[in-house]
Amino acid sequence: MRVLFVTPECAPYTKTGGLGDVSGALPAALRAIGIDVKVMLPGYREVLQAVSSFTKRSSREVLGLPCRLLESPEFIVLDCPELFVRDGGPYQDASGADWEDNALRFAVLCKAAASLPADVVHCNDWPAGLAPMYGAKPSVLTVHNLAFQGNFDPAVVPRLGLPADAFSIERAEFYGKLSFLKAGLTSADAITTVSPTYAREIQTEAFGCGMDGILRARRGVLSGILNGIDTRVWDPAADTHIAAKYDAARLERKSINKQELQKRMGLVADPRVPLLGMVGRMTEQKGVDLVSAGLDELVALPAQLAILGTGQRDHELALAAAAARHPGRVAVRIGFNEELAHLVEAGADVFLMPSRFEPCGLNQMYSQRYGTPPVVRATGGLADTVSDGETGFLFSTDLLEAVRRAVAAYRDPARWREIQRAGMLRDFSWDAAARRYADLYARLATRAPAALRT
16 A cells, blocks of 8 residues: 655654654554555754655646655655745754745645545545645545644635635635645545544534644544654663663663763752653643743752743743743753753653643653653643543642642652653553554545545
8 A cells, every 4th residue: 555645744754743753653663564655744953964865756736836745765855945945944944934935835745645646545634635635536634733724815815726616614724814734624525633532523613723623523533543753762771862771671770860860950959859851832722821920839849840842932931931930950051952852861760741732742741751740731632642640640620739749649659750750651652553553544544535525
């Protein structure tokens, strides 16, 4: 079976979040069980530099623009320098502003993908949302985060070569905008999300981001398939980024990483005080404002905090101010550092992840694998992957109460070791997800494409 996996990002070549990790790991897991998967992504400068073993090159015009398709054994790269070779990220320029021609950029990706031979086209998030509408192949759309929808001024519709009825309420019109995500939701043969709980949540008004009615109407083809993690990259027994390797049978070595993290972050070298770690985007979705608001109480437990990430400027400033108030107790690093992210997972005693919503989440799985019990909100994939009081701590509204429960467990060494080991022994590999997707592909490949598509 030939599967074309269409994505705007893929780790380690280009990544802004969890989608990049999924695009790097899931295709590899699918190949391991015999599925012929090629990852199709835009030819950003860093992608062209990294993927060098191209075995096939072809030229074509896509929506009036000259493009090349560069193939390697695992990738198809859409080489269109006018659209993709730029300073900045996949979606935004260096100042953080969205590229003004994002609609055209990702429409070209979708149109090119729809023209390629495949038994199934697997589209990821809004940048790949037009592919099911352009093509007549069986397709699956995976929603990694419903909040990102790719909504554009309808003036772009004629330029994108869409079907005549595309800009209609039944297809891709969304409150007067052209929505790439809605196009995919109404046209794909199957819809998946990245956890079972999130699949249920997005059918409600509270979590549906305006798309809940569409998702309820298509609930017969909607399912939640829990993401995995790359257990080769995230393995405390083999991690080259941390100070001391360890496993469930050698948990005493974890303390060496705590010492190193305290040293690296300028925290007081106190082995007795619980060290709370946090890595991620500094946004309200991630609940970073809850941490800022309760930070003085957290320090008074007593506890230390090591926070790594970047995001909204006001949240960055609030955390920096907290670190200034509590020198040696609170440390904040603005930016992203892969090595330090691994050290936080290994060196922290407790990991904080108070997201207001979380389609799947990866850090809570990394944390359990590293013997760092997470404190998480009972939502989305967090609720699906953390067992309260057994591998971590769940809360609905009161973050501080959950942290207090975690600290109380930390002060009971026998119970803490039990919680750590239970989390480390859980299987968060991609194997189960790969099998679920393989079954879905097989079902899609044997039936006609959705009647909704023209």
